[in-house]
Amino acid sequence: MRILVTGGAGFLGSHLCGRLLDEGHDIICLDNFFTGSKDNIIHLMDSHRFELVRHDITEPLLLEVDRIYNLACPASPVHYQYNPVKTIKTSVMGTINMLGMAKRVKARILQASTSEVYGDPQVHPQTEGYWGNVNPIGIRSCYDEGKRVAETLMMDYHRQNSVDIRIVRIFNTYGPRMAENDGRVVSNFILQALRNEEITVYGDGSQTRSFCYVSDLVDGMIRMMECDNFIGPVNLGNPDENSILEFAEKIITIANSSSRIIFKPLPQDDPKQRQPDISLAGYKLGWKPQVALDAGLGTTTRYFAARIGKG
Numbered sequence: 001m002r003i004l005v006t007g008g009a010g011f012l013g014s015h016l017c018g019r020l021l022d023e024g025h026d027i028i029c030l031d032n033f034f035t036g037s038k039d040n041i042i043h044l045m046d047s048h049r050f051e052l053v054r055h056d057i058t059e060p061l062l063l064e065v066d067r068i069y070n071l072a073c074p075a076s077p078v079h080y081q082y083n084p085v086k087t088i089k090t091s092v093m094g095t096i097n098m099l100g101m102a103k104r105v106k107a108r109i110l111q112a113s114t115s116e117v118y119g120d121p122q123v124h125p126q127t128e129g130y131w132g133n134v135n136p137i138g139i140r141s142c143y144d145e146g147k148r149v150a151e152t153l154m155m156d157y158h159r160q161n162s163v164d165i166r167i168v169r170i171f172n173t174y175g176p177r178m179a180e181n182d183g184r185v186v187s188n189f190i191l192q193a194l195r196n197e198e199i200t201v202y203g204d205g206s207q208t209r210s211f212c213y214v215s216d217l218v219d220g221m222i223r224m225m226e227c228d229n230f231i232g233p234v235n236l237g238n239p240d241e242n243s244i245l246e247f248a249e250k251i252i253t254i255a256n257s258s259s260r261i262i263f264k265p266l267p268q269d270d271p272k273q274r275q276p277d278i279s280l281a282g283y284k285l286g287w288k289p290q291v292a293l294d295a296g297l298g299t300t301t302r303y304f305a306a307r308i309g310k311g
């Protein structure tokens with residue numbers, strides 16, 4: 001198949017491009033390089049089945065493809081809050097452009113949605129049936145509400161125009177190729193630990209997250225794309241839940257670091273707890289994560305150590 005991956009030079013997108021290329025497909029990687037980088041895909045560029053297109057999905061384009069994975073959107077709060085108007089344009093206008101293309105060329109399209117559609121959840125763990133608790137006017141809204149509209153657009157193009165859609169709600173995912181300046185907790189803590197700098201826990205660290213290793217996530221995305229008669233939304237994530245304080249301690253141990261933990265103010269609207277219910281993914285896709293947190297963090301720590309010359 002010919003497959004378009006938007007946001008393909010980013011963290012998740014680059015792993016997805018690599019896996020799809022390994023499976024024998026022709027890949028078009030599209031990116032505007034806001035948070036992505038050519039370094040993430042340089043190893044794929046020798047393949048004659050890999051093409052790179054510099055483009056911004058808020059502008060229309062037409063490509064003849066069989067599948068579209070729509071991942072283009074900054075994912076770290078630091079990056080999506082840098083230009084919030086652009087963030088919401090990417091989710092709304094960008095998704096309309098990709099759906100328009102899917103409709104025209106009859107491609108199947110998968111939207112990378114997020115656990116953020118549940119906001120600061122009042123149901124725990126989160127099931128797909130929960131409608132969420134999102135602040136529409138806060139500093140996370142450009143991302144959360146953008147992704148909620150993207151889901152709405154997917155469903156309406158499906159109902160109105162019979163576009164063949166899939167929606168995955170991705171929970172916190174980590175692994176090699178996260179950007180050094182990404183600002184999300186995994187890369188921040190690992191880099192701080194490796195440099196023996198203070199580990200910056202926001203709030204009292206009692207808030208929880210559940211972290212999924214990138215290879216598991218990519219596997220779930222591909223299974224969902226190729227699953228017939230199920231459009232989602234489906235949660236993809238690892239239910240292994242940790243408080244952020246526990247997580248900081250774990251990383252200090254794994255990195256064999258002398259860092260101490262310091263506490264900084266909790267950002268506005270930071271969700272207090274998050275854990276995916278992945279029963280639906282198990283039932284419909286036969287999917288569950290395979291990589292345990294300690295193993296995945298070990299691999300990611302070695303990756304960052306090599307990258308900053310401490311390997």
Ligand code: NAD
Nearest residue numbers: 007010011012032034035036056057071072073075170173
């Ligand atoms: P990332 O920031 O590494 O990748 C996003 C990519 O999209 C980057 O390469 C960036 O340059 C590109 N991009 C951004 N805006 C664009 C635009 N307007 N046009 C073209 N390209 C654009 O983030 P990631 O972690 O790889 O996330 C990928 C997708 O998965 C995002 O849609 C994100 O919302 C979603 N997601 C990720 C996580 C996670 O934990 N990693 C969790 C939930 C959802």
Ligand code: UDP
Nearest residue numbers: 077183184185186188200201202207244270
């Ligand atoms: N966090 C933290 N220190 C950091 C970065 C993040 O304590 O240096 C916290 C953040 O407040 C949140 C959790 O870690 O409670 C996960 O943050 P991240 O930005 O990775 O993802 P999200 O909040 O979008 O799940």
